[in-house]
Amino acid sequence: MLADAAQFDALWDYQQPAATETLFRELLPAVAADAPLRAELLTQIARAQGLQRRFDDAHATLDEVERGLPDLPIRPAVRYRLERGRVYNSSGDLQRARAFFEEAWRLAAAEPGESFFAVDAAHMMAIASSEQALAWNRRALEIAQASSDLRTRNWSGSLLNNMGWAYHELGDYPVALLHLEQALAFRREQGQAREIRIARWCVARVRRDLGQVPAALEEQRDLLAEYESLGERSGYVYEEIGECLLALGDRAAALPFLGLAYEELSADPWLVANEPARLQRLRDLSSG
16 A cells, blocks of 8 residues: 555656556556545646646646545645646646646645645746746755755755756856756765766756867767666767767768767657757758
8 A cells, every 4th residue: 555645756757757657557546545645646647648748638637636626635736736837838838837836836835844845836937937947946946955854955956957057048158057067966966877967968068158168078978988888878968979079170070970869859759849940950960
């Protein structure tokens, strides 16, 4: 019998949302008699559906949760709003997304013991409100770093990363690099290999924008070797190696990497939906 939501939350594989949805559906009978726990599990099924871009299915799952909201405690109510907001955000309806995230923030921030979800809501407000991204991320980071709860403190790596990219969006590359280096240091403290690789990529990416191209290229080549040793491919690493080589004037060496990047990244539904120009550029460069 599942005792609490932390048990199924720990089973999440965000790289495999379809498999996660299947697993969570298999757990539903075990929580049938516990309405709040069942509602939380349904919100995570909806999240898995949203990550598969099955937005209508996700909304239908959340409609089932919504019907029981009047009889549910705060946490399922917060998680319902978070996931409804995420589905709207992923499908491009930012105004509705912000309304749900702000309500999730209001509920969680006012409830003792719900700091983890207050941080989640604030970080989603930052994602859905680009003009206020830094303010919301700072608010979330303050809560995370002050928390005595390890799970809440562990938000710090993601928040530092998001602040780094918010500064990058503003063109402040030195401050962006500072935050991304702090995120990398946090990931190294945690010892999470996958997150460390991603953080290293981010640091190298901004070093390229700062004109530190040889150092950026060296780091991306090191990452490539690490991925190859794991039997994995990274379109993002291929892309950056290609971009660094282009910046150094070696177009002939860059083109194969840009082709590999296009091959990998064009298979990502999120990039296809949200960054078509980036993919078209890779295609044009690699075919030229």
